[in-house]
Amino acid sequence: MADKGGANSPLKLPILDLSKANNPIQKQRLLEQLHDALFNVGFLYIKNHGVDLETISNLVSLLPALFGQPAEAKAALSKLNSPHFLGYSGYAEEITLGEKDLREQFDLATELPVVWDPTPTGYSEKGNSTSGRDFSHLYWRLRGPNQWPSEEHVPGFRRAFTEYHDALQALSYRFVHLVEAAFGIPVGTFDAFFRPTPVHDVVPTFVPAQHRVKLVKYPPIPSSGDGVRGQGVGAHKDSSGWLTFLYQVGQEEGLEVLCANGEWIAAPPVDGTLVVNFGNAFEAATQGAVKATVHRVLAPKSKASPRYSIPFFQGLPLDLTISEIQSYIPESVRKLRRDSANPNLQENVSSFQDPRWDNLGESQLRKWIRSHENVARKWYGSRVTAFYLQ
Template structure:
């Protein structure tokens, strides 16, 4: 880590320079920093990540117009229209830990067709038979797009950003594999589809659908009490890459001493953290760190953020992921640490939710109960709310 990074105000999270990956003399430095972040911190910043400023700016500049559409226009894109939980959520419509989050947001994802089938008459896949009547396959499907005449160029800007973050996430996973000391490409089966085919190169898993939230937190003049987002670990994917727009702060992370550590915007960086599935697959060795967003207190400007959640195949289980990770890595969990947070065991550690599809459906129903009841029915929702 260079002197400029060492001299930053404390407390702060590590900043990793991904350009070191292409420098033989500093590659090992990057891997050492990443190893420390994986096993001791769970959150970090990355810079020199090769996502162009233009790609980021093209999407960021669309956000005010996207959110400033009339309420009835945004409501026409409501998640209530989507069994995939994609679309618009109004202010305080999403729940974290039973409390309303003081934000509004649009949820988008990799643009993919529906594959869920209501009928049990399913043709057998020559490579791997799949039961597409399983309810979790209903999570997978197309986006609800804003009208081009109201937010010109949005779909193009979003798609370019999505593709750039998808590529970044693949590169970063390869660095994680190096930091683990396992062969580069070990996890490619989970992420890299075979060209022109729905299945990946080995035909084992359906390629994942990554998700992106476009989030607007209100100004302090709008609301000043409550949670922007309550304390949580990310359960929507493998890795999260967060772009914080502007200089408005709010993100906080639980530090090693248990105190809340601010993670303010730093120009030219993404904040990276590891999801619940990552922690569970490594038996707690890799930290999925608890974090939150405080509601605005004194800012005259709204806060925008863009988290990208690197998806995993819905027909994958945490147990299967764990089989790819050497026991030597899984044993790196500090003996003093528990797999519990505030008395709540991660849902991924409950054998009922070993299936990623099941755990994802549970997550979305618990966050948006109204959408769940409309598309999945009361009995399904009541089951997942237990």
């Protein structure tokens, strides 16, 4: 598809002011803007989002030290040590669309214990809120604790990360309520998917979700002779969660979004904002009413500084299926795309159209195996890896 846009494109993504949600008169206009952004674009910026700037800066300030650890310290945190695919990935170790992503990263998540239990009966007694569930499915092995850098190398990191994670988690819950209101879904419908304790008299029936956070460094690389920049991350839709909140550090550009007309438009850093987009699961569950939009990241130019970013992926319970989520969503929402003047979604709508991946745990396991085959072969074996690589 022709790259007609990029940094010089006149098209821009919408910026929504979440403080309007606190004003009864302005809130309705905000909901209309949110509906339009999610239905027609699938990407947006949010400002006045309620995440304290100090919480953000405390984590951002530690990124140079995190990535500047000695090679042996980073190797000790390698994803190869983790069946949960949590830890450090070195430069160009992750794959998107069969190509190496020119970045290094740390993957962390909500700090949770291991629940996978391959006992013959398939039932685990670990934990009070989840006892009696079948934790023998391989996808439960994705769930588990982080690998933390030492205080010696990155002082204060665990505390700064945890505060950031908790702030983004709280924001994600508030934002989902706005999405529900924008589409006429009863507010609180999705609480049972996320909350570990009852909220609004909704008693959780699912194992609490594990959210994931990437801390990413894109080193500058030389452009090719024709001026084409390398693949920081290849074109893709997010499959790691329900929705994504991205903080872009500094002013270095790189993120681009694919419009419905085939044009790539830039999503440069904007002070005081987070970029929000939605994953495959949300698109599939709403049958396209909420778009999961294709996006990519170009590697920084050769003379630029490294580019850092921090995406937060709101998770969903691994034992949930897209079919179950759809049962919570009114038909009036699920038919919005079909009834629109342009019902066609973008190409490669969603892996969830394949019934094999209707289960979120299966889909997540497939995603991680395909992006980190070496980790998969170590912890899941060659036969399992080959199945998910099909």
